[in-house]
Structures are given as C-alpha cells and as structure tokens.
Amino acid sequence: MNYTEHYSVLNKESIDYLFQDFEEDEKLLFSDFTFGAGGHTFALLNKNNKSRVISFDQDPEALENGRNRIQNEKMSERCFLVDSNFENFETVVNENFKELVEECCGFNGVIMDLGVSSHHFDSGERGFSFRVDAPLDMRMDVDNDNIKTARDIINDYSEYELGKIIRDYGEEKFYKRIVRNIVAKRSVAPIETTVELAELIRESYPAKLRYGKIHPATKTFQALRIEVNRELEVLEKVLDQIVPFLKMHGKIVVISFHSLEDRIVKQVFNKLAAREDVLFEVLTKKPVIPSKEEIDENSRSRSAKLRVIKRVEQKRSKNKYAQFSKIDR
Ligand SMILES: C[S@@+](CC[C@H](N)C(=O)[O-])C[C@H]1O[C@@H](n2cnc3c(N)ncnc32)[C@H](O)[C@@H]1O
Incomplete structure (x- = not known):
C-alpha cells in the first residue's frame, strides 16, 4: 500500500512557536522526533532555506516514503532521516551529528507529534x-x-x-x-x-x-x-535528554492525543520549569487546541493538545508587583 496522506495537526501553530525568537539568517537546527509523512519536517525546511532538520521515525513504511520524498524535493543536504526510536535521541546525536550540532550551537527546537499516523490506521x-x-x-x-x-x-x-x-x-x-x-x-x-x-x-x-x-x-x-x-515510557524518558542540546530560546513542542500523554508532558514541563541550573518557561499555560476549521477538515485532530516550553536566560517574576515592593522597602 502507498503511504497515506497525513494531515499535519496544528502545523502552523507549532512552526510559529519553533521559529519565534530566532533571526532569519541564523543557522537553524531542529529535530522532528516523529517524521510520519513529513508534514512538520517539511514545514520547518520550507519556512527558512537555511534550516536543517534531523528527523526520526521507527516505522519502515514512513521511512521509505520519507527517503523518497526527501530525494524528490532535493532536501537531502538539509534533512537527515534517522531510522530509530526517538528514545535514542542523545546517542544518535552524539554518534552521528556532533559536528552539525556544534556548528549550530545546539538545537533551536524539537517537535513531537505523538502516536501513530493516518497510515497506520488506514493500512x-x-x-x-x-x-x-x-x-x-x-x-x-x-x-x-x-x-x-x-x-x-x-x-x-x-x-x-x-x-x-x-x-x-x-x-x-x-x-x-x-x-x-x-x-x-x-x-x-x-x-x-x-x-x-x-x-x-x-x-x-x-x-x-x-x-x-x-x-x-x-x-x-x-x-x-x-x-x-511503550509510548508513555519513551515519552517520559526522552524529554530530559533534550535539555543539554537546546540552545537559548530553544523550544520543545509536543502534540499529544490523549490525556495520559498530555499529563506526562505537563508534569515533565513543570519539573523542567522548576529547575535552577537550566532555566525554562512554559509558554502554554493552557494547551493550544485545533481551531474548529481544522477539526472540520481533519476530525482526527479533535483530541490534539499542543504544549510548548522554552529555554530562557531569566525567568519572568511570578509576582508582577515584586519590583515595586522591593522599592517600597
Ligand atoms: C502522528 S505521526 C507524525 C506525523 C507527522 N508529524 C506529519 O506531519 O506527517 C507519528 C509518527 O511518529 C512515529 N513514531 C511514534 N513514536 C515514535 C518513537 N518513539 N520513535 C520513533 N518514531 C515514532 C510513528 O511511526 C509515526 O510515523
């Protein structure tokens, strides 16, 4: 069976978050943990002709389709498709992409669009x-x-x-x-x-x-x-692995499709935001959900929730009056 078309859920919203804070002419490096039909990967490649993407998938049919697409769209210089579970992110990067990551001073962002693709259900x-x-x-x-x-x-x-x-x-x-x-x-x-x-x-x-x-x-x-x-186990395990590779203002964007995944993302993001060695800020106090138009076009998107966390130099104060109370004293 040919690889099924896959409607990329919350595509614009995720890409906008990932490019936020970065200059057009920077050497942008992203990782797409869930290549699927390549919707998010190609959106990252097409938005800026200097961006490069290291993409993962573990499904042989997604990989074969992806390799053909990358070749047909002449993206092999900028898109590197890895046949691996994304739980191996750290090892794969250290063993195969060390120079690229050093050249770009880390990743500008990582995206995960969890679960299976339309192809899995349709075939x-x-x-x-x-x-x-x-x-x-x-x-x-x-x-x-x-x-x-x-x-x-x-x-x-x-x-x-x-x-x-x-x-x-x-x-x-x-x-x-x-x-x-x-x-x-x-x-x-x-x-x-x-x-x-x-x-x-x-x-x-x-x-x-x-x-x-x-x-x-x-x-x-x-x-x-x-x-x-082992969908929940690999998700929980991998989020911490990304931290040392993330550039200042780099983001982790996760799209989940059921409450069990969303709960893990929320908990791990809260844990990251509480760290004092590397500072993070959660950008989505409430998850972003698809618009009515998106759900009408693709009913499979109805349960999607997008959460984003960003690496920051300094945290915004929780108490907006903190600076005044300091002056008062
Ligand atoms: C929802 S689809 C992604 C669709 C993609 N974002 C797009 O726009 O075409 C999820 C894909 O990620 C892959 N995947 C899911 N969990 C994975 C994991 N732990 N490691 C590697 N690939 C995974 C699946 O095989 C599937 O192809």
Missing part, C-alpha cells in the same frame, strides 16, 4: 484498526522481532496484567468484563485477529452500549498500542 494489515480484519500486531517498528505484538499481549499476559493495561492505558471502565472474556476465549484457542478481538469486546459491553457512535473496542485498542510501543 489495515498492520493491526491498528478494528475496521479491517488483520493479525493483531500494532508494532510501529514492525521489523523488530524483539517487540511483543498485540497478539502476544492478549494471549500471554496474566489476567491481572491485561486488566491493568486496559484500565490504565485505555481508561476503560468495563475492563474486568473484557479481560474475563479474553481469558475464557484464549483458553480454547489463541485470539489472532483485530475483528475477533473487537467483537469479543463488543460482546463484553452492556447490551445497550454495544452499538454507539464510538466502537466499544476503541479504548482497548488504544491501550494495546500504547503497551506494544
């Missing part, structure tokens, strides 16, 4: 969607045999472990009924496909809720995807 055979019957896989890094697939999790995890991930990562209130039915079914034969699992989940829901607007399997599928790809 049914990857097992992310219950709309197409396919093996339960859900690995973004589909060539990596060391990663447990959704099938392994459904069939091998204990009843307790399964309940925990469906409850915590899916925020699914019927998790006990779902897990009970999974355990009963797999004791007869392994559960192999997306539709098989989705139908079992539907049957686990109370009868009056089985045919609502949102498929009952949505939350459990989200939970499995998060567990397979």
